[in-house]
Amino acid sequence: MPTAILTGPPVPGSPLEGHLRSLGYDVRTAPGTEEAHGLLAAAPAAERVALVDSRFVGHVHALRLALTDPRFPAAAVPGALTAQPEARAALLGAMAAVTAEGPGTPAGAAGPPGTGATVTAARESFADRVATALDTRGTGVHRPELGSLVAAVPADQDARERAETAVAAVDDEAVRLRSAVKARDGFFTTFAVSPYSRYLARWCARRGLTPNQVTTASLLTALIAAACAATGTRGGYVAAGALLLLSFVLDCTDGQLARYSLQYSTMGAWLDATFDRAKEYAYYAGLALGAARGGDDVWALALGAMVLQTCRHVVDFSFNEANSGATVPSAAGATAAAGPGSPTAALSSRLDRVGWTVWARRMIVLPIGERWAMIAVLTALTTPRTVFYALLAGCAFAACYTTAGRVLRSVTRKAVRGAHATQALADLADSGPLATGTAALLRRPARRLPGPLPFVIAFIGGAAVVATASFAPLDGPWPVLAALLYVLTSGLAVARPLGGALDWLVPPVFRAAEYGTVLVLAARSEVNGALPAAFGLVAAVAYHHYDTVYRIRGGSGAPPGWLVRAVGGHEGRTLAVTVLAAVLVTRHSGFPLALTVLAAVVALVVLLESIRFWVSSGAPAVHDEGETA
Numbered sequence: 293m294p295t296a297i298l299t300g301p302p303v304p305g306s307p308l309e310g311h312l313r314s315l316g317y318d319v320r321t322a323p324g325t326e327e328a329h330g331l332l333a334a335a336p337a338a339e340r341v342a343l344v345d346s347r348f349v350g351h352v353h354a355l356r357l358a359l360t361d362p363r364f365p366a367a368a369v370p371g372a373l374t375a376q377p378e379a380r381a382a383l384l385g386a387m388a389a390v391t392a393e394g395p396g397t398p399a400g401a402a403g404p405p406g407t408g409a410t411v412t413a414a415r416e417s418f419a420d421r422v423a424t425a426l427d428t429r430g431t432g433v434h435r436p437e438l439g440s441l442v443a444a445v446p447a448d449q450d451a452r453e454r455a456e457t458a459v460a461a462v463d464d465e466a467v468r469l470r471s472a473v474k475a476r477d478g479f480f481t482t483f484a485v486s487p488y489s490r491y492l493a494r495w496c497a498r499r500g501l502t503p504n505q506v507t508t509a510s511l512l513t514a515l516i517a518a519a520c521a522a523t524g525t526r527g528g529y530v531a532a533g534a535l536l537l538l539s540f541v542l543d544c545t546d547g548q549l550a551r552y553s554l555q556y557s558t559m560g561a562w563l564d565a566t567f568d569r570a571k572e573y574a575y576y577a578g579l580a581l582g583a584a585r586g587g588d589d590v591w592a593l594a595l596g597a598m599v600l601q602t603c604r605h606v607v608d609f610s611f612n613e614a615n616s617g618a619t620v621p622s623a624a625g626a627t628a629a630a631g632p633g634s635p636t637a638a639l640s641s642r643l644d645r646v647g648w649t650v651w652a653r654r655m656i657v658l659p660i661g662e663r664w665a666m667i668a669v670l671t672a673l674t675t676p677r678t679v680f681y682a683l684l685a686g687c688a689f690a691a692c693y694t695t696a697g698r699v700l701r702s703v704t705r706k707a708v709r710g711a712h713a714t715q716a717l718a719d720l721a722d723s724g725p726l727a728t729g730t731a732a733l734l735r736r737p738a739r740r741l742p743g744p745l746p747f748v749i750a751f752i753g754g755a756a757v758v759a760t761a762s763f764a765p766l767d768g769p770w771p772v773l774a775a776l777l778y779v780l781t782s783g784l785a786v787a788r789p790l791g792g793a794l795d796w797l798v799p800p801v802f803r804a805a806e807y808g809t810v811l812v813l814a815a816r817s818e819v820n821g822a823l824p825a826a827f828g829l830v831a832a833v834a835y836h837h838y839d840t841v842y843r844i845r846g847g848s849g850a851p852p853g854w855l856v857r858a859v860g861g862h863e864g865r866t867l868a869v870t871v872l873a874a875v876l877v878t879r880h881s882g883f884p885l886a887l888t889v890l891a892a893v894v895a896l897v898v899l900l901e902s903i904r905f906w907v908s909s910g911a912p913a914v915h916d917e918g919e920t921a
Contacts, residue, residue: 514571518578524585533672562906614796719850724861730783738787753781754805
């Protein structure tokens with residue numbers, strides 16, 4: 293159980309101790325700083341500890357935000373400070389330094405928000421002085437945004453009464469419910485789901501349910517929806533659409549529950565980051581199976597939808613990582629953080645000030661809420677083929693819209709990428725032994741390439757392998773030769789750091805080339821079972837790529853090098869599938885089995901390493917916001 297130390301003499305009638313106990317703290321009292329130091333030093337080493345001024349007046353949720361969020365080693369609000377085990381030594385050192393400085397100097401503190409009052413403390417709170425010392429000594433202290441919530445340390449009875457009046461004037465539960473919803477969300481989610489799903493999240497919290505349990509319930513609901521779609525009956529399609537919407541409501545609820553109760557975890561990060569894709573792609577498979585029962589083969593459309601949706605996400609991930617921490621050189625030779633910095637971004641900022649355009653632009657990119665609502669309604673009312681046609685058209689338009697805007701931003705803004713961004717793009721490229729070996733051989737000539745050439749080379753290689761697989765005879769040498777050319781161009785594209793204006797497009801090009809080649813070869817083989825097997829292979833590889841993204845987002849870096857080598861890299865898998873097609877397709881047997889075995893091997897290796905990583909103590913304790921709902 294975490295330990296909270298109340299510093300200073302107790303305040304008669306204060307509910308503070310009860311508030312701390314409601315947050316799960318074992319409360320101890322220390323009349324002086326030396327006693328506080330001794331109590332914290334004696335607290336269990338594996339537990340969180342907190343320093344709270346006994347004069348504290350504020351909302352319970354203000355304390356909750358500071359003292360229970362597991363994502364930060366240290367956090368504070370006025371009058372309260374917490375440290376997790378990894379920051380305990382720094383906390384004790386800061387306490388010793390503050391104690392040695394003496395009782396502190398008089399300090400003024402702003403009064404509760406909205407009151408217009410100023411609370412003047414006789415001396416700065418010991419907890420606040422320790423928090424300042426922690427920051428000064430290099431341990432970052434997270435200070436949550438409180439908004440209308442109150443957190444204050446009044447110096448006298450009049451100031452205390454004003455603070456208590458301010459606390460009573462703000463409904464802390466209403467603030468907590470509002471903050472459980474994402475600040476930036478899609479139109480459908482904002483107006484059709486969140487108005488009631490936040491209350492479902494509170495209902496779950498009060499019954500002790502965890503976000504992971506709700507996430508699992510959402511997955512199971514989506515899998516049942518896929519099974520209903522696989523029946524191929526109208527009743528099954530109607531039930532599938534309704535269950536898919538229910539799954540989405542639960543998907544919103546799990547994140548709102550995590551934010552409402554601050555239940556962030558390593559396992560939750562992994563589940564939330566991957567289950568959305570598993571649910572959507574399993575539903576695509578269910579629709580394809582249902583259509584097959586009715587005599588309509590839409591496996592190529594299902595696989596095309598998965599390829600397009602995954603490539604859209606890779607564009608998002610690559611662009612965001614490329615511009616994370618980018619700087620813009622100034623005329624004087626200094627650098628500054630890259631801001632809007634382009635006519636395209638400036639236009640976007642101006643449009644943000646026109647309310648309806650914000651919602652229109654959020655809807656046309658077909659985020660998960662709008663996308664799943666469209667899929668659910670069309671499933672219930674039409675056929676799987678119609679669903680996939682609408683999905684492909686909508687996602688293709690959204691991909692063109694977002695990619696064009698990002699390309700314009702990239703070519704009109706002269707940003708300089710740091711080492712973190714170039715390493716992230718290299719990791720997202722997923723280059724295997726063949727590409728990395730080629731890159732090592734071509735590193736010196738690659739340094740002389742003009743800025744945009746790595747992207748152009750990657751695009752030419754990708755287009756060549758997909759086009760050749762699409763039009764050349766499968767039993768001839770050309771598809772294999774094109775795959776070998778793809779290995780060469782892939783290595784040349786990554787032979788130097790990906791710091792060019794358009795180099796963030798290199799990973800999406802690799803994804804489109806690999807997935808597209810698998811799709812085309814399976815469709816052209818005309819072998820029964822090849823397309824479902826290809827769907828499974830792309831799903832397994834896509835999981836590997838999503839896992840890479842979420843590890844990078846969590847600050848833990850890419851998967852280990854041995855894993856990328858074990859599954860061949862994008863160029864190795866592309867070459868392997870091309871060779872398998874050339875050898876097996878003409879025999880009209882074996883190709884689906886070969887794709888299935890390859891999918892099983894990739895899935896087994898990737899899943900085992902992914903599970904090991906995400907349940908380990910070294911994984912980040914975050915709740916990924918994921919795609920805009």
